[in-house]
Amino acid sequence: MERNLLKFIWQNSRLKQIWLLVVIIASMPLYFITLELPKQIVNGPIQGDGFSGAGATQPFLRLPLPFAEQLFGREIILFDGFQFDRLTMLFALGFLFLAAVIANGWFKLYMNTYKGKLGESLLRQLRYTLLDRVLRYRVARFRNLKGAEAASVIKDEVEPLGEFVGDAFSLPIFLGGQAITGLLFLFLQSVYFGLLTIAIVGLQVWLIPRLRRKLIQLGRQRQLQARRLSGQVAETVEMAPDIHVNDMSNFTRARHFGLLSTILNIRFELYQRKFLVKYINNLLMQFLSFLFYVLGGYFVITGRLDIGQLVAVIAAYKDLPGPIKGLIDYDQLRLINEARYEQTVDSFRDDGLLPTSVQDMAGKPVAPLKDGFQIDRATLEDETGRVVLENLSMRIAPSERVAIVTHGDDAARTAANVLCAALARLTSPLAGTIALDGTSLDNLPESVTGRRVAYVDANSFFPAGTIRDNLTMVLKNQPVGLDVETHGIGKVKNGMLQGEPPGEDLDWIDLATLGIADGDAFARHVREVLEISGLSLQIQDLGLRGTVDPEANPAFCDKIVEVRREFRDNAASFGVEGIVEPFHPDRYNDQATVGENLLFGTARMPAWEPDGLPTNPVLLSILDRHELRGRLQDMGMRIAEARIELFGDLAPDSKIFETVADVTFEEVARLKEMMARLRMAGRQTPEGAASRGAAKKDKALTDKEELLRIAFGYCEAQSRFGVVDEEIKAAVLAARANVREVVAEMEAAPVFFHDPDRYNPTATVLDNILLGRISSSVVDGKERVLAAVQELISRTGISNGLLDAGLDFEMGNGGRRLSEMQRQKLRVARALIKKPDIIIFNEVLGAMDAAGRRDIMNRILDRPLLSDEDWNPGLVAVLLDDELAARFDRTIIYRNATLREEAVETGQDAAESAAPAGDTEGAKDNAHAK
Template sequence: MEPTIFRFIWKYSLRQQLVILALTVGSFPVLYATLELPKIIINEALAVQAEVFVLFGRELTQLQYLLALCGTFLALVLVAGLLKYLLNVYAGIVAERMLRRLRYQLYDHLLRFPLPYFRRMSQGELVQMINAEVEPLGGYVGSALSVPAFQGGTLITILVFMFMQDWILGLAAVALYPVQAYVIPRLQRQVNELGKRRVRQVRQNAEKISETAAGIVDIHANDTGLYERAQFSEHLSRIFFIRFDIYKKKFLIKFLNNFLAQLGPFFFFSIGGYLVLEGQITLGALVAVLNAHKDLSAPWKELLTYYQMMYDVKIKYEQIVTQFMPTGLKPAERQLADPPPDAPEFRREILAQQVALEEDGEFLLDGVSFTLELPSHVAVLGNAGSGRGALAQMLAGLLDPSRGRILVDGKDLHTQPESVLGRRIGYVAPVAHVFKGTIADNLLYGLKHRPIRPRPADAELERYLHEAVASGNAALDPFADWVDDAAMGVSGPEERLSAMMRVLGLVRLDHDVYLLGLRGTIRAADKPDLANGLLRARQLMLQRLSADPDLARLVEPFDPDRYNTNATLAENLLFGTPVGDTFGPEHVADHPYVLETIRATGLFDDLVRIGYRVASTMVELFADLPPEHEYFRQFSFIDPERLPQYRALIQRVDPDHPEAMEEEDQRRLLALAFRLIPARHRLGLLTPEVQDRVVEARRRFRANLPPELEGTISFFDRDAYNDALSIQENVIFGKIAYGQPNAAARVAELIATILDELDLALGVSAVGLDFECGVGGSRLNLSQRQKLAIARELLKRPQMLILHNATDALDASEQAVLRDAILEEFRGRTIFWVLNQHDWASRFDKVLVMDGGRVSAFARFEQLRDSGSAVGKLLANI
């Protein structure tokens, strides 16, 4: 990166700056003419008494002459405005490109930081610097040459004009400039100093905020909310007082500027007036000079601002860039180079020679030497501070040794580009990161090294790539297909699914993904085959249910002609799934079309009455419970806060005359009735007769649905896939019955059987693979995240897998299963596994014991066990 912003601008935007300059210079004659014309108008067109005026060789009357001059003035103003518009847009584009380039360069450096540097630099600071702090730099870049050129040029043009009118007036106009030029920068420097302090303070604020978000659980758990508030308030206070000082100084500068600028007219009126009275200059000239002076203060101010900004930006740039140039920054080639033809295959041997790792004066590794023939399975044992983690990262090429080297197949591991390390080596950290995106995205993440299959080029893509090049960004399309199928061992995209499911099976995540798929939704239009298959599954489900009375009890299918006693009244009436909020649970009782439908079927009064009965039952049941009681959440139709309202309501209204109630009361009661599930609540309020009429209302509701409401509800159709229901609900196509022991589990079993029979399980799992993991994988539990990270490395098929306490987040029973699966999968390839579980050591070819940053033992398990050493005794007790 360039050390100063001027070098940065010079190197990347010289040509554009020259274009800006040319446009600027080109606008000066126009500007001069717009100043000159008013004088001609006043002095010649208005003041001179003549019959005939000559303009460009044509004879005109005085009026014509005046109009012609005014017209020319208007045209010139327009041209000047257009030139300025052009200039502004162009300068804006140049600025934005440079800003984009700078951000990209900073991000590029971020990707090349040595790992330990991230411990010193908080995420908040990085975000603050790359996003917020560089923003003003862009503004400056766009104006770097043009503002001094344009405003300086304007200033000079106006001054030349004034001097040409009268040199004394000209002198009067610039008399105070030297004073300003001396005082203002001195004050400004103090403001800038404060500005720098403010930047640092805001950075610390950003750090504080990101730390609060990261540590939110511990803040709650330790009741330190007030303490954190106090700290944050103190940070804000610092910013406040810095700003306070800035304002005082900044507005002092403004005051001085304004005052000095206003001294100009004072001189004009006094000196200029005297000259006019003396007849030395014309009134027209004085007016023109006054006009020009009015225009003079603007460029002068702009120049001063520019000066302030230049100074500010220069410092800001240096402040940011030094943060992004840490010692040990990895060379760009390490990440960009393709694998060299002689890259090590990780098949012969690893040779560590006196490897040391020093960090802040402390040796995490010291004199680590060993030779290992590949392939081999190595268990790495040692205490937490023994250097085992550093060794794992060192072997993965993530940390560079301070001294010594590691040779793989005779090649220095740490001179290999990441295109070798990141593909031949797999590394799983104790708490691996899961990226935002789907499960499939995360599984395939380790295979996205280079774009493999481009997207068909269209205008938008062309434009994107063109601009990327213009800003010095990578001209790569992130939406191309980056997945390296060959590395995964499959011949094409269509085989990816089974490859992914295979590794998910190895890490015991396949069932979770299947369940996520069952709970997921699909659009039949996107996956017609799966949707059709699921419809077959639905038919089979219905057949099985009707064939076996034991199963029939478990599910009450959706039947357009029958009331479903395991569904709410609202579901029975709509007979579909609300899409969006129109008919959502909160609004259904308020919707005019719903009200119209139940009125037309004569249900309205009955349902209000039923709502009244529900309300009185709820009041009876829950009135004595304290508001925080668990039951409200679990069972009550009414929130504890609203219970008193309803109590008042049932005393106020007469249930035998629903029509006499206030509309608001009717709706409140209806809303309760709509939530009734007969089989669950057993209140006996929905008589068969009412149920029949609801079924009637259901038909009417659908048949008369106004066109504008189309799409707000996805109706239950036995022969159509319902996009709004989950896959599981689509197959069941009904409600799991209340009151049947283990119904949910038994139905799940039945679904699994049917999906297996129809070969749909894989398709359902594919939907599960599209499950969004959330930021940092937050929608998956810790164990699932860790399994996913391991699966990602297995899918990548590295020659050497390094696991650093990678299974500690899993249940104890699962850990052993995963261990065996991974060791089996890597038969013939190399594993380094940093373990807490000493009793696992016997399953590895070799055991490497770390102690105090050194290798204290490295031997076959049996040798070590029988050696009589301390570790040997520990292993012997297994």
């Protein structure tokens, strides 16, 4: 990339910059007119110059031919103009001045808008180019690259460049043109004022940039430290579990504070110098203003200058500091942005970038592999630079299954890991070659290796998004039907990536290349891949805990209602009769809380959520109508006293708090404080807000509201404090009917009431099936109900719909809402879904137990891999379970710094055979293990 910022801008926007210059030059005459007209207005109509008597007139808009007297010896008039008297001339000149001001302002508006669009366009292209360079880094570069620092450069540090691009050439010309026009006007009024202005301005132009040089250096230091801070914060977020586990939080604070203090010192010195320069600059301009008033007044008094000229001079001078100061500021802005741009170029400089052709979109379908991998005399090193494999030669054909057995030996595992990484072109050999179908991997486009080869290792990071997004992301190689030749993407010109990429909203999954006919066939493919990788039931479980929009999937929601009826009608056959207490509009559900019984539905608005009920004015008015608010507050007080009596004397680290739901040491301490306030007030609860401790939300609750919150969250079947009697139940049922009536009159219902014949879009799929609460008194009741639900799902054929619901589960940042085991399974599924010719498994599924891992690997080793499809991919697997080697076509073992094909010994001798020849220490270790 071009290191000089001005050259970079000119190369990538020269035509637009030239147009801006044309517009600026066209605006200069208007600017001169706005300076000239005030003098004519004051001297002419106001002072009466040229109007000798009553009824005298002067021409308006009279246009003489410029330089006519010099060329033709006489004045030539192009237009005689209009004869106006003094008052009419005042209005005519005034409106002409207004028109000139409006036109001049329009020029500025157009130029600023055009510059803004130009700057943002080039900024977008620059960011796009920097992101492209990151994508073209070789994998080794990423080991030393902090993602937060790269993101900080692309997002924040280049942001000011977008503002500077439009001003790079146009601003100095525009400001210079205004300054020259103003100086020319001053010279025309008074040579003395012109010379005086040039002297002061010249001093400013010479002095101020020199004072600001240190500011550039400080700005560069501040930028580097801010980049370091961004990297440190990202590291802290990533290692947060280690910080808490190892009590490193205080050291981390100290580490951050030290860097923040460095930034503070740099910024303070920057501010000191910045405002000192501003003070000197303003002082020089005000000193010039002082001279204008004193000398101008002297010239008017002595008759050397008329009052109109003085007014025009002062007006011109008033506008002059802006352009002069702007030119001085532009010089500083240029230096700052040049330093910023050079730092950016240096940050993204990499002589080992992948050629753009490697990542070009394929213009045609990628043909299946024929010969597979050919490794000839390759030498490979690990991340530390230590050679782990020498003179390695090997052939791996498509459809061939090759196992690499390590017997748990560290050297063997490292060598196998490096080989797999090299086959996936994550690293390159120091010597020799690794080819695929006769072409070196370094020269192959990623469209070949990315589609015909799959690689899976222990890494389990996923970007934020749904399971479906992350599963199908590997299929999004090129938009369907895109004409690569005419699109013109990926060409680099003047250091910038040219063209715009296709939109992400296009159809990026080409089913034809997968040999899949339509969307239904693709859905079957996804389901089978998830079944092989062991994810189907787990994703169905996520679907049970998710919600489904009935408008988007009405058939599935209708089926759930049918499943609900079958679950209730056949509860006995499932062995769960009496375990689930269903919701009934005329009955109190003992397994639900008081608040759930009162609403008899799920909230659609925050005010009707459980935390919002104590302050919900509509609900409180209903409670008052049924004289229920005070009774619920008394209930809340009794519940609080019971909890204090049971848990008040326990230590903070008592194990009992771990076994009791919704009761913590902090909660009990808060209840003690509240009850003490109530006793002191004689049970007259104060209106002041009481602290809610860990349960505190955006707004603290009063003690009255706190008591209601406790009562609303109470379930008699779980706590058994004996505070919910038949009288309370009857009152709650009466209030429930009133709630339904009030909500029915609202324009937008805030509650979706339980209805056995309707699907509830605000409840989970599981809650929709049960439409009730599982009894807390039945041992293993929840497990028995879930097992029955899973059996019913498989019988009724809604597994597919449930799987689709689970695929829409949001995985969170890094996929952390899934377990490590689930994320590893998902990586296996991603390798299978694109149907490659060769799959490389590098010690996969290490988070699973051995039996589960072997079960998945055995399914992958079965032929054909997918039912009804003749797809038999080759496998290269670094095994965690050596006994699986018997199912592979070939077995590779690490010996004498290389990998060799050998038969794998089984039984107790396997450990001894793993030790290299002559390695007596290794033999002793293996014998000890035996």
